[in-house]
Amino acid sequence: MTYTGLDLLNNPFLxxxxxFTKEERKANKIEGLLPPFVQTLDQQVAQAYEQYGKKPTPLAKRMYLMDLFNENRTLFYKLFSEHVYDFMPVVYDPTIADTIENYSHFFLDPQNAAFLSIDDQEDMEASLKNAAGDRDxxxxxxxxxxxxxxxxxWGLQGVDISVGKLMVYTAAAGVDPKSVLPVVLDAGTNNKELLNDDLYLGNHHERVTGDNYYAFVDKFVALAEDLFPDMYLHFEDFGRDNAANILNKYKDQILTFNDDIQGTGIITLAGILGALNISKEKFTDQVYMSFGAGTAGAGIAKRIFDAMVEEGLSEEEARKHFYLVDKQGLLFDDTEGLTPEQKPFTRSRSEFANADELTSLEAAVKAVHPTILVGTSTQPGTFTESIIKEMAANTARPIIFPLSNPTKLAEAKAEDLLKWTDGKALVATGIPVDPVEYNGVTYNIGQANNALVYPGLGLGAMAVNAKLLSDGMINKAAHSLxxxxxxxxxxAAVLPPVSKLDEFSMTVAMGVAQQAIDEKLTDAKDAKKAIDDIKWEPKY
Ligand SMILES: NC(=O)c1ccc[n+]([C@@H]2O[C@H](COP(=O)([O-])OP(=O)(O)OC[C@H]3O[C@@H](n4cnc5c(N)ncnc54)[C@H](O)[C@@H]3O)[C@@H](O)[C@H]2O)c1
Ligand SMILES: O=C(O)C[C@H](O)C(=O)O
Ligand SMILES: [Mn+2]
Known part of the structure; x- marks a missing residue:
């Protein structure tokens, strides 16, 4: 389809x-619709960056960038690619949390997303087609x-996370923005604030659950597969009761990925391997404690467990290295309300003289002496000075990753962790953190956020159009960093810096694509060529 006139100017992909040059303006019936001076992309970037710099807050900056995104994807991504380090916290986490909480009130533009309602399922196919338009x-x-x-x-307002995650795919790994589709499945919300808000743009009813919910997800997956057969399907921020069920249902059938389970598992494993490179300790000697054992917490534990088994431990031996702490305290095999993902990592009460007292993180840390503590609890400030000092008293280089996002929910601040452990802690955080000066040393803080890995992983899998995302491909991604x-x-930081995100995304993509070839999950033969062929660059 050829777009001319205002249809062309209003199409952000084109x-x-x-x-637009003088010739293009004439040929496309837009002469006189723009100021006469023809700019280069670099001039547009300079102008946009000047305006960006004048915006007073991260939120104002993000809203300006979103305007640019709505107008002209090439310009947006050119600017983003030149300022990845500065823009990540503005475009993505943590600022994205503010726009999700206020989505209905801020709403201006649907950003080419597909809004699929559980109440209008007969429209689903048309909605997906409409949103895709003539794009592949x-x-x-x-x-x-x-x-x-x-x-x-946050109900329908979560659509912003789909849009934001996709922005990072393009900025980090060069995924063609024309080839992506953000989707929200609106099954209702249990957020009272939204249900009571007349301006809320989603379905004003409680979440539909059970069979009707799963049938809705099924219908979406089947239609999306049918309409877009070469698609890589990324699930993001589903609730704890559904995320793993959905992944387990589809992962052996289609090319799909759950970022919170698998992406977080990969980046945390990579961070631990990076930390052990610094401390020179052995992976299979580590004692792992997860604080918060939901979607991410259990997903990470599974990945670290699989890596220990790959290192030669039997499953039984490997399991002995894991301790999960959730709302109930340390999780035992007889704890009420265990999720299926928690069950493989529970402990027996008979292992402890004071098992009934292990109902807090502090008690669990005292009893277990973990060498690694990962926070995915959503509980801010819960890695307290006394807990961290207790941990540090029993291990030379404690590995401590407070991963809960956004900033206001982090279990601890990097600078406190370094101070409380006299610089010994090996720290990574979920959100970006400036380097910390302590006792004359500058500590760079790695960002253990799945954004460091999902773009490369996805690009690698998409480039060779892999049939499935295998454990081997996931493992390769973790070892590529x-x-x-x-x-x-x-x-030294435990993970590579976000400023090199585009570089190491290519390393991840290459490793993943090659692994898919080695496992015969694709007809492609040449990983590099496949990636070069699919990679997009922002230029006119
Ligand atoms: N850095 C990253 O890349 C990354 C990736 C995914 C998730 N996360 C963060 O991890 C956090 C959890 O995300 P999720 O998707 O696993 O959510 P989730 O709801 O599935 O899991 C949260 C878990 O924390 C537990 N919890 C709540 N209060 C607790 C308490 N007082 N003590 C102990 N446990 C408690 C819940 O019972 C639940 O099991 C979020 O803040 C999210 O931003 C970070
Ligand atoms: O979105 C992020 O910043 C990472 C992760 O997927 C999360 O849910 O916190
Ligand atoms: Mn997430």
Whole structure:
């Protein structure tokens, strides 16, 4: 289809704004619809960056960038690619949390998303077709908004996480923005604030659950597969009761990925391997404690467990290294309300003289002496000074990752963790953190956020159009992030810096694509060529 006139200027995938040449303006019936001076992309970028710099807050900056995104994707991504480090916390986490909480009130533009309602399922096929238009969709990020970051149920407003995750795919890994589709499944919301808000743009009823909910998800997956057969389907921020069920249902049938379970597992494993490169300790000697054992917490534990088994431990031996702490305290095999994902990692009460007292993180840390403590609890400030000092008293280089997002929910601040452990802690955080000065050393803080890995993983899998996302491909991604940071340098980070996100996304993509070829999950033969062929760059 050829777009001309205002249809062209209003199409963000094709619009070049003031960069349309005189010839293009004539040929496309837009002469006189733009100021006469023809700009280069670089001039447009300079102008946009100047305006960006004048916005007073991260939220104002994000809203300005979203305007740009709505107008002209090429310009948006050119600017983003030149300022990845600065823009990540503005475009993505943590600022995205503010726009999700206020989505209905801020609403201006649907951003080419598909809004699928459980109440209008007969429209689903048309909705997906309408949203795709004449674009060839290769990547969908879908959410139902029930477990947005750690801020809970935001119903339809969660669509912003689908849009935001996709932005990072393009900025980090060069996924063609024309080939992506953000989707929200609106099954209702249990957020009272939204249900009582006349301006809320989603379904004003409680969440539909059980068979009707799963039938809705099934219908979406089947239609999306049918309409877009080469698609990579990324699930994001589903609730704890559904996320793993959905992944388990589809992962052996289609090319699909759950970011909170698998992406977080990969980046946390990579961070632990990075930390052990610094401390020179052995992976299979570690004692792992998870605080918060929901979608992410249990997903991470499973990945670390699988890696220990790959290192040669039997499953039984490996299991002995894991301790999960959730609302109930340390999880035992007879604890009430265990999820299926928690069950493999529960302990027996007979292992402890004081098992009934292990109902808090502090008691569990005292009893177990973990060497690794990962927070995915959504409970801010819960890694207290006394807990961290207790941990540090029993291990030389405690590995401590407070991963709950956004910033206001983090279990601890990196600078406190370093101070409380006299610089010994090996820290990574979920959100970006500036380097910490302590006792004359500059500590770089790794960001253990799945955004460091899902773009490369997805690009690699999409480039070769893999049949499935295998454990081997996932494992390869986790092992692709080493070798970038010099572990001998004082204050070295446990993960590579976000400023090199585009570079190491390619390493991840190459590893993943090659693994798919080796496992015969694709007809492609040449990983590099497949990636070069699919990779998009922002230029006119
Ligand atoms: N850094 C990353 O890449 C990354 C990735 C995914 C999730 N996360 C963060 O992890 C957090 C959890 O996300 P999720 O998707 O697993 O959510 P979830 O709701 O599935 O899990 C949260 C878990 O924490 C538990 N919990 C709540 N209060 C607790 C308490 N007082 N003590 C102990 N446990 C408690 C809940 O029972 C639940 O099991 C969020 O803040 C999210 O932003 C970070
Ligand atoms: O969105 C993020 O920043 C990471 C993660 O997927 C989360 O849910 O917190
Ligand atoms: Mn998430």
């Amino acid at each position: 619009n070049k704004g003031t960069a 969709i290769k990547l969908i990020v879908v959410t139902d908004g029930e477990g947005i970051l750690g801020i809970g149920d 080493g070798g970038i940071v010099d572990p001998e340098e004082a204050g």
